[in-house]
Amino acid sequence: AQSVTQPDIHITVSEGASLELRCNYSYGATPYLFWYVQSPGQGLQLLLKYFSGDTLVQGIKGFEAEFKRSQSSFNLRKPSVHWSDAAEYFCAVGPLTGGGNKLTFGTGTQLKVEL
Amino acid sequence: GAVVSQHPSWVICKSGTSVKIECRSLDFQATTMFWYRQFPKQSLMLMATSNEGSKATYEQGVEKDKFLINHASLTLSTLTVTSAHPEDSSFYICSARGGLKGTEAFFGQGTRLTVV
Numbered sequence: 001a002q003s004v005t006q007p008d009i010h011i012t013v014s015e016g017a018s019l020e021l022r023c024n025y026s027y028g029a030t031p032y033l034f035w036y037v038q039s040p041g042q043g044l045q046l047l048l049k050y051f052s053g054d055t056l057v058q059g060i061k062g063f064e065a066e067f068k069r070s071q072s073s074f075n076l077r078k079p080s081v082h083w084s085d086a087a088e089y090f091c092a093v094g095p096l097t098g099g100g101n102k103l104t105f106g107t108g109t110q111l112k113v114e115l
Numbered sequence: 116g117a118v119v120s121q122h123p124s125w126v127i128c129k130s131g132t133s134v135k136i137e138c139r140s141l142d143f144q145a146t147t148m149f150w151y152r153q154f155p156k157q158s159l160m161l162m163a164t165s166n167e168g169s170k171a172t173y174e175q176g177v178e179k180d181k182f183l184i185n186h187a188s189l190t191l192s193t194l195t196v197t198s199a200h201p202e203d204s205s206f207y208i209c210s211a212r213g214g215l216k217g218t219e220a221f222f223g224q225g226t227r228l229t230v231v
Contacts, residue, residue: 036222043121043208043222044159090158102149103220105158 002027006106021076023091033074034092086113121223136194136226138209144189146213153206199230
């Protein structure tokens with residue numbers, strides 16, 4: 001069965017500091033990996049996704065993520081955090097073929113940005 | 116990106132009544148829609164997958180008679196919470212994929228349901 005682990009429930013960083021949110025997955029085949037952001041009371045916005053090719057993926061809002069197959073990880077990074085980045089971040093995994101976008105989500109990481 | 120709209124954004128209902136939540140894809144034809152439930156401070160749990168014109172496929176543990184899903188057109192799916200109880204209070208989110216948008220799913224803004 002597929003699963004996603006986000007080990008950090010809460011992270012606090014200062015504005016301008018770098019950020020890394022961890023994501024580890026368990027999947028029986030080549031995964032389709034996603035990072036989403038959710039603001040309070042809102043739906044999810046896709047930040048970036050990976051399914052093949054270059055293992056370093058660029059997304060919106062200055063975010064990037066690196067797929068490391070050997071570590072089963074897909075960590076999200078941003079060089080300089082802005083106060084508006086404060087939100088909940090979800091890592092998700094899904095099948096490349098079949099199953100559509102039947103995604104399995106991690107438990108999320110709440111990001112707080114200190115000014 | 117594509118636009119998926121949920122309505123209402125929030126709803127309060129009395130215990131025992133039914134509530135209908137709509138999920139619309141505004142600028143593409145959604146052949147597949149997904150309904151998720153999110154408890155406070157927790158992740159999204161997939162409830163069911165619906166393909167247009169077909170019966171929804173429910174995840175294990177989700178009562179299909181309680182959470183009625185209809186996907187009668189390529190732009191609209193509805194989730195009806197029947198005989199709602201306080202424990203059904205939650206944040207419900209839909210996502211939709213299909214047509215020219217390919218395999219990516221786009222999420223609605225969610226509906227906060229409170230049963231009193």
